[in-house]
Amino acid sequence: MFNYLSELNEKQKEAVLHRDGPLIIIAGAGSGKTKVLTTRIAHLMKQGVDPFRILALTFTNKAAAEMKERIDKILGNNEARNLYIGTFHSVFARILRIEAEKLGYPSNFTIYDSDDSRSVIKSLVQNNNLDDKLYKPNLVQSRISAAKNSLITPYDYLNDKHIQMEDARANRPYLGQLYASYVEKCFRNGAMDFDDLLVKMYELLTRHPDVLSKYQHRFQYVLIDEYQDTNMAQYKIVKLLSAMHENICVVGDDAQSIYSFRGATIENILRFQDDYPDAQMVKLEQNYRCTQNIIGVANAVINNNKKQIPKDLWTGNDTGEKIKLVRTLTDNDEGRYIADAIQEQKLRNHYQNKDFAILYRTNAQSRSFEESLRRLNIPYRIFGGLSFYQRKEIRDYVAYLRFVVNPNDEEAFKRIINFPARGIGKTSLDKILTLANQSEHSLWTIVQNPAAAGIGGAARAAIEQFVVMMQYMQSMLASRNAYEIAFEIGKRSQLVAEFYNDKSVEGQARYENVQALLNSIKEYTETPNEDGELEANKSLGAYLQQITLLTDADNDNDGNQDVVKLMTIHAAKGLEFPCVFAVGLEENIFPSAMSVYDREGLEEERRLFYVVITRAKEKLWVSFAHNRYRFGNLVSNEPSRFIEEIPETYLDKSFAGVAGARGSLNNWSDTGSRQSFNRSTAGPGGRSGFSRSAGAPEEKKNTTFSRGVAPAAGSGYVHRPTATFRPASPESLAEGMKVEHQKFGFGTISRIDGGQSNRMATIHFDNVGEKKIMLQYAKLSIIQ
DNA sequence: ATTACTATTCTTTTT
DNA sequence: GAATAGTAAT
Numbered sequence: 001m002f003n004y005l006s007e008l009n010e011k012q013k014e015a016v017l018h019r020d021g022p023l024i025i026i027a028g029a030g031s032g033k034t035k036v037l038t039t040r041i042a043h044l045m046k047q048g049v050d051p052f053r054i055l056a057l058t059f060t061n062k063a064a065a066e067m068k069e070r071i072d073k074i075l076g077n078n079e080a081r082n083l084y085i086g087t088f089h090s091v092f093a094r095i096l097r098i099e100a101e102k103l104g105y106p107s108n109f110t111i112y113d114s115d116d117s118r119s120v121i122k123s124l125v126q127n128n129n130l131d132d133k134l135y136k137p138n139l140v141q142s143r144i145s146a147a148k149n150s151l152i153t154p155y156d157y158l159n160d161k162h163i164q165m166e167d168a169r170a171n172r173p174y175l176g177q178l179y180a181s182y183v184e185k186c187f188r189n190g191a192m193d194f195d196d197l198l199v200k201m202y203e204l205l206t207r208h209p210d211v212l213s214k215y216q217h218r219f220q221y222v223l224i225d226e227y228q229d230t231n232m233a234q235y236k237i238v239k240l241l242s243a244m245h246e247n248i249c250v251v252g253d254d255a256q257s258i259y260s261f262r263g264a265t266i267e268n269i270l271r272f273q274d275d276y277p278d279a280q281m282v283k284l285e286q287n288y289r290c291t292q293n294i295i296g297v298a299n300a301v302i303n304n305n306k307k308q309i310p311k312d313l314w315t316g317n318d319t320g321e322k323i324k325l326v327r328t329l330t331d332n333d334e335g336r337y338i339a340d341a342i343q344e345q346k347l348r349n350h351y352q353n354k355d356f357a358i359l360y361r362t363n364a365q366s367r368s369f370e371e372s373l374r375r376l377n378i379p380y381r382i383f384g385g386l387s388f389y390q391r392k393e394i395r396d397y398v399a400y401l402r403f404v405v406n407p408n409d410e411e412a413f414k415r416i417i418n419f420p421a422r423g424i425g426k427t428s429l430d431k432i433l434t435l436a437n438q439s440e441h442s443l444w445t446i447v448q449n450p451a452a453a454g455i456g457g458a459a460r461a462a463i464e465q466f467v468v469m470m471q472y473m474q475s476m477l478a479s480r481n482a483y484e485i486a487f488e489i490g491k492r493s494q495l496v497a498e499f500y501n502d503k504s505v506e507g508q509a510r511y512e513n514v515q516a517l518l519n520s521i522k523e524y525t526e527t528p529n530e531d532g533e534l535e536a537n538k539s540l541g542a543y544l545q546q547i548t549l550l551t552d553a554d555n556d557n558d559g560n561q562d563v564v565k566l567m568t569i570h571a572a573k574g575l576e577f578p579c580v581f582a583v584g585l586e587e588n589i590f591p592s593a594m595s596v597y598d599r600e601g602l603e604e605e606r607r608l609f610y611v612v613i614t615r616a617k618e619k620l621w622v623s624f625a626h627n628r629y630r631f632g633n634l635v636s637n638e639p640s641r642f643i644e645e646i647p648e649t650y651l652d653k654s655f656a657g658v659a660g661a662r663g664s665l666n667n668w669s670d671t672g673s674r675q676s677f678n679r680s681t682a683g684p685g686g687r688s689g690f691s692r693s694a695g696a697p698e699e700k701k702n703t704t705f706s707r708g709v710a711p712a713a714g715s716g717y718v719h720r721p722t723a724t725f726r727p728a729s730p731e732s733l734a735e736g737m738k739v740e741h742q743k744f745g746f747g748t749i750s751r752i753d754g755g756q757s758n759r760m761a762t763i764h765f766d767n768v769g770e771k772k773i774m775l776q777y778a779k780l781s782i783i784q
Numbered sequence: 785a786t787t788a789c790t791a792t793t794c795t796t797t798t799t
Numbered sequence: 800g801a802a803t804a805g806t807a808a809t
Contacts, residue, residue, distance in 0.1 A: 059799070089799050114798085138794095194799055261797060362796055367800095384798085425785070549799065570797045592796050608797080631794070632800040 004039050004074050008032075015282040016040045019047075022276035023249040024227075024269075028313040029298065029614035030289025030576065033251055037225060038067050040249065041083065042074040044221060051082035053220040055241070058087055059229055061550065063574060067225075084219070088234055089194060090549050092201040095215070096192070097545060102208055103200055108541040110191040110402050110409045111548040115390065117141060117186075117193040119411055124181050127437070134172055144179050148195035149231040149263030151202060154180035188442070190408045198233040205240045216244035226574075227252035227272075231263035239275070246276070254309050255302050258570060258608050260600070266307065285312050289576050289617050291320025297620075297650045298613045304645055305603045322652040325643065326623035330634075331584075334625045335368030338581050339376045341621065342564060345579060353379055357565045357577040359612050361590040365583065366566050373564060383567040387551055393499060393510040394517055398544070400489050404473045405541045407444035410436070420498040422466065428459040469493065482543040483522045490518070569612045580616035582609075585624040586637035609642045622646070738784040746783065 005013060012032055015025050016039045027033035037056070045051055058064045064086045071080040084091060093111065100107040112120070118137045121144075125135045147157055157163055158176040167175045186193060192200055205212045222242040224230065227250035230238070242248040250272060257266045273279050287295055295315045302308070326341075328334045338358060345351045358369050366382055373380045388394060399415035406412075410433070418424045431453045436443040446453055450463040469492050476485050490496040499511040525538045565577070584590055590609070595601035613620065622643065627636045737749045748764050 061799090087799065136793095197799085258797075262799080364795055364801095421785090423785095551799070568797065589796090594796065604797095629800080 004042060008036070008039065009286060011282055011284050011286070012036050012039075015284070016043050018249075018280055018282070020245075020247055022246055022272075022279035024272045024279055024281045025249065025251040025284060026281065026309055026311060027251050027253050027284045028287060028311060029253065029256065029611070030287040030315075031284035031313070032288060033225075033253075033284065034063075034067065034070065036284065037223060037251055038070040039074065041067070041223065042071045045071075045075060045079060049221060051079050052084070053218060054083050054223070055091070055219040055221070056083065056085040056223040056225070057091060057238070058085070058225040060574075061087055061090065063087075063225060064090075087549065089197045090546065092197045092237075093545055093549065096197065096200055096204065097542075099204055099208075099211055102211065103204060104187070105192070105200075106190050106406065108190075108405045109545075110189065110406045110412070111197070111545055112186065112191045112193040112411065113390075113548050114141070114194070115395075116191070116411045117182075119414075120185055120189075121178070121182060124178055124185065128174070128178070128181070130174060130178070135174070135178065140175065140178055143175055144182055145195050146263060147179060148199050149233050151199065151233050151236065154183050185410075188408065189410050190406045191411070195233075198231075198237065202233055202237050202240075205237065212240060213244075215241055220245050221247045222249070224248070224250045225252075226256075228254050228257035228266055228269045229259045229262075229264045230268050231265060233263075235265075235268045248276070254307075255305075255311075255607055256573065256611050258573065258604060258611060260604055270307075270309065283311055285314060287313055287315040287614075288317070290315060290614060291317050291618060293320045293322055293650050294613060294616050294620055297323055297646050298610055300647050300650075301606065301613065301642065301645050302610045305606055306599070307603060321619055323646065323650050324619070324621045325646075325651055325653050326621055327639070328623065328625045329627060331365075331368045331625045331628040332371070334583060334623050335370075335372035336375075338369065338583065338621070338623065339372035339378060341581075342373075342378060342579075343376055345619075351579060353562045353564050354560070355578040356581070357567070357572065357575075357579070357615065358581045358583060359567060359569050359572050359615065360583050361569060361592060361608075362584075363568060365589075369566055369583075378564055379562070380564040380566055381561065383565060384571045388513070388516075389547055389550065391510075391513055393513055397486075397490065397495060397514055397517055398547070400493055400495065401486055401540060401544060404470065404477065404485065404489060405544060407447070407470065407474070408442050410443055413443060413447070416493070417463075417466065420494045422462045424459050424462050424466075428455050428463070431455055477540065481525045481538045482540040483518070483525045485540050486518060486521045490514070569608050572615050573611055576615055576617055578617045579619045579621075580612065581621045581623060582612045583623045584628075585622055585640040585643055586628070587640055588637050589628075590640055591642070606642065606645075737782055739782055 005016070008016060009032075012035070015023065015036050025033070025036060027036070041054060041056060044054060056064075056067065058067065068080045068083065068085050071083070072078065086094070096103075096105075096109070097107050100109055118141050121137045121140050122132070125132050125137065125140065147153075152160070152163075154176065157179055164173075164176065167173055186196065205215070219241055222238065222245075224238055229252075238248070250269070252269050254266055254269050257264060257269070260266070273281065290298070292315055295313055299313055326334070326337055328337055342353075342356050345356075346353070360366065363385055366385075370380065370382070389398065396415055396419060399412040402409050402412040403416060414429070414433075417429060428450075432443075432446055432450070432455070435441075435453045436446045439446070447463065448467050450460045455463065473485060473489050473492070476488065480488075496511075496514060499507065499514050502508070502510065521543060524543055569582075587593075587596075591602060591605035595605050624637075624639050624643070627634050629635075735749050738746065739749060740746050750764050
């Protein structure tokens, strides 16, 4: 073991050596936060503190895993596995699993992810005959989630005058009732959603003093990472857990608080010293990550925020290059420009692919970068988006597993009862669900007796068969591990056969995914318990409870591959890259259109900008496009107001991205119908600065354009359009014309009908037969 | 009852 | 333009 203390600066050492009592560490970006946290824990253990009595909570599994690994490295004895380190959600899930019965839950409770809970909400809205235009599932869900994160129970909600007035004014008076039925429904299903893992934990601690006392005594030291992102529920739980010893250490940076939409409140960090008047505060202000120019920009930008803890982030690193401002005409040009820039940097400065990250505000922005990177054969990987476990085939399989473990899980039941098809239709399903919801009996009781629900004939026989299968699977629970049960259920339910028999390309992909799932379960059961899990337990129930809490970002085994990384800024928090492209710096995107109405929202967007700037170690590009496709049509946005907040002295504006733009401008003018764009060609290069008015002035916003179809030497497309492919406007098409479709190939228009906005053509294609096509969206090129 | 087509909404950000 | 929900068609 090396002398870990000698690697620390004075402030870091102070934070590590502080032994007892509350401690708040304000850790600026790149100031060695994780190092301090891990060294502190290692030091405590070195001083003889029992690892079983140290609780450390993070927001991502990845952060937790990294901490464990680094502590192990310092100590070099494998003791770190005994630490209670994990995300809020996973640690609480583990405790709740042990204590579930005290709350009336089965210890094998199901964890609902957002899709599950949205589905529950949808059926509640339907069953109560509420208007789903008014009670949009997403809205209801976020409203319920917000209530839970503030520890407002359905009872509180219904009795709060202010909330009730608010809902009434929005013409949604039944939100409170919906909330109440949702909670009841989840309880009956034996399920907790993500928020429940916090809410129920709070309930557990407040309603059961003996349990509270047990964990209070147990956790002698409590450490919280990313404290600025905690919400009310997390705050209260942490406070309860640490109340006995008051050895609470929180680490955070108010400037990087970017999760208020999830209920996080920056107040938690701002008021820590009010809660603990004798708390010691340590500020880590030396940045080891970035160049001076990058820190300069970051500081200048964040200074526009009013609400913050004063601090002075500085670095002893080199000055570095200026920040490169890139403007392009369209989102496709932006993609092209950045792919070119990566190529150039690799050649000139010997960077590897993995040294680059493209960071955007919304997931939807990834498309143009994927296309341009693929065109240059630059390997990349997108982080975020839908994870492996969100694929349909995986959800279906997992639903079977869930139902075996918890046969009251209605969401799982609905997924599997007729998949693979076994002749149980909507009518039978409705009968079962109605009875289960109206009677006192559980879903599983009803299913076991289909006759009582008024189901006869073939459907009844099918259900009885289903029940026998499930009962058999349940009988395996006690004696078999997760993999054995999963394998057996796939076989008996015909699920695996269903996927195997689908010989289409997508079908084979689904089959492979299912095999991958089975492999991962096998791996889970065969891996010895090194993750600090207390019960040496490889049961199916234990497996299910952990996978719901996994996200795509945790799937890190190939994280060191040499690929360019694409992700949202949120997902990039805590990471660093030599070269960063902060893209889409446009009004309505970044800052997001929904956040510019109040100071709070705007300041959070600015913190997000601060986060993306400080991800860069050496080089930073900031880019924006004047025109961009959104919802399938072209809109123009002004450059983000944040660009103006970057001091001129740090900016290099010579990267106009004109080269990329010129090529596509030629393509546009070829079609002859795009004159309005030619006007804007005068913009780049011609004008001096980046005044707001520089954009293409008044092009029509709803015209249909072809989207980035590269006419020349395009490669890598599945159905490749010919070199002469030129999309025509809907009006110019007529019956009898020979046309080319981007996907379907050549054909003849046999009919056109519909009005201006919904013109539709019936086209007979040479290869794929007759299709009806909405002209507004189609890409059709006239041949004759 | 399953498939195929049409209409509608969607874009913040995630455990 | 994509994903989804709803509806028409075999």
